[in-house]
Amino acid sequence: MGHDVTVLTVSNDQSKPQTEQRAGYTLVRLSPRIELFGNALFAGTVKYLRNAREYDVVHAHSHLFFSSNLTAAYSRVTDIPLAVTCHGLMSQRVPEWFSRFHLNTVGRFTYNAADVLFSYTAPERERLRDLGVSSDIRVIHNGIDVDRFTPVGATYDRITDATGPAVVFVGRLVEGKRPRDVLKAFQTVQNNIPEAKLFFCGDGPLRDKLEQIVERENMRESIRFLERVPYQEMPAVYRAADLFVLASRTEGFPRSVMESMACATPILSTRLEQTEQVIEQAGRTVPVGDTTALADAMSSMLDDRAVLRKLGQAGREIVMREYDWSETVEQTTQTLGTISTSTPSQQQVDSGQAEEQVIPAGSNTEHEQ
Structure with missing residues (x-):
């Protein structure tokens, strides 16, 4: 320019x-x-x-x-x-x-x-x-680069090779993003959808604690850690996921949310002032720290493929129009x-x-x- x-x-x-x-x-x-x-x-x-x-x-x-x-x-x-x-x-x-x-x-x-x-x-x-x-x-x-983050294109093999619906968490493994809430909620989801898989895409100080919980609960086949994925491969990660989950206590307006929406992947997020109005059009929101509500929303969304497709398409349209x-x-x-x-x-x-x-x-x- x-x-x-x-x-x-x-x-x-x-x-x-x-x-x-x-x-x-x-x-x-x-x-x-x-x-x-x-x-x-x-x-x-x-x-x-x-x-x-x-x-x-x-x-x-x-x-x-x-x-x-x-x-x-x-x-x-x-x-x-x-x-x-x-x-x-x-x-x-x-x-x-x-x-x-x-x-x-x-x-x-x-x-x-x-x-x-x-x-x-x-x-x-x-x-x-x-x-x-x-x-x-x-x-x-x-x-968002809407030509890079699109619903059409390659998908991330480590996610698509797994059977069952895939939930992805993208972000640093730190207290503020509350990844333990995601893990706890997903344990409940597995009671309803045992074939579901959760992928943590990111690294941080909570990584060891999360892995210890996964090991203790014998969930290594259901919960996997992708660590830090190169940025150029992130569109493939979003496309491979059926649902993107964010459990943060506070955020600005995360790029990961918009990138996921651009790839037509629906969002499940905690109810945050900055993002609620947009996410409600492309997903669902629940109160911060309410792992029961998070689990219920995750289960209901994964159970209804038609709703997932509708929300994903709505997210893509929002990003194309406004972001x-x-x-x-x-x-x-x-x-x-x-x-x-x-x-x-x-x-x-x-x-x-x-x-x-x-x-x-x-x-x-x-x-x-």
Whole structure:
């Protein structure tokens, strides 16, 4: 689109180059110096902030990352244009009391430092206002590549080779995503649908505990761990599943939910303010922590193939209509252009020729796409 983009990310993989040219952007991998609750602080952030005036816009992601907080503080004492994207207000890695304290102090400071703040949903925007955030807030949906995530295409062999309906959990195995609730509910489902299978796609600190439960309950044939699947293979995972399940206590608007919907795989989720309105059109929701309701919904959905197909198709239509990333990219680019130090003309923006440089600062893990 005519933009010069540099992406900073954290990586401990010494086999990968520190700097890599990719299609449309430069990826810079920085080694973490300090890590707390899975949140990395890397010295390279300071280096890039010192040179921030070379960029037209700095784009940080989430108040939960040290690098975003540091970027916000730096922007307060300089004139660098700062955009921040909110990826949910509560952390899944720390105790809730600490997450609320951080949100009401450092989080509010970080968001108020932004020239523009991106929110994925209107309810989240209202919560930010209630928090005391006065920055310009734009609601722009998280976009999905609807040409990559489609109902038609290859399926993931390790799922399709198993007999019976397949339920998939995609995400980090951490307390905030409550994978143990999924496991407990699935044990009940097996009483009604013994041939059903559950696949955990992801890794994290709860992996060992979950495997111990599976071993103790003699469910190794029914519950399987796929670990971290390469991103390019994720469409095949969603297509192979009959049902996608999310049991989180809090979320922003997870890409995994939209990716699953784009592949016409129905959703079963906990009832979250950010996602409820959309998911109710493409699946079912249950209260957070209610494993009985989760099990009942899982069983009833797996028992009715016609309902699964109807919900899956509805999800695909929603994503095509509202979450196509070609539209969200255009909206985001237009907005960033309004705060850029070298604001392009409307004609340049419309034609995609603006020389806008962006640093997304604040990712705590490298997400290969």
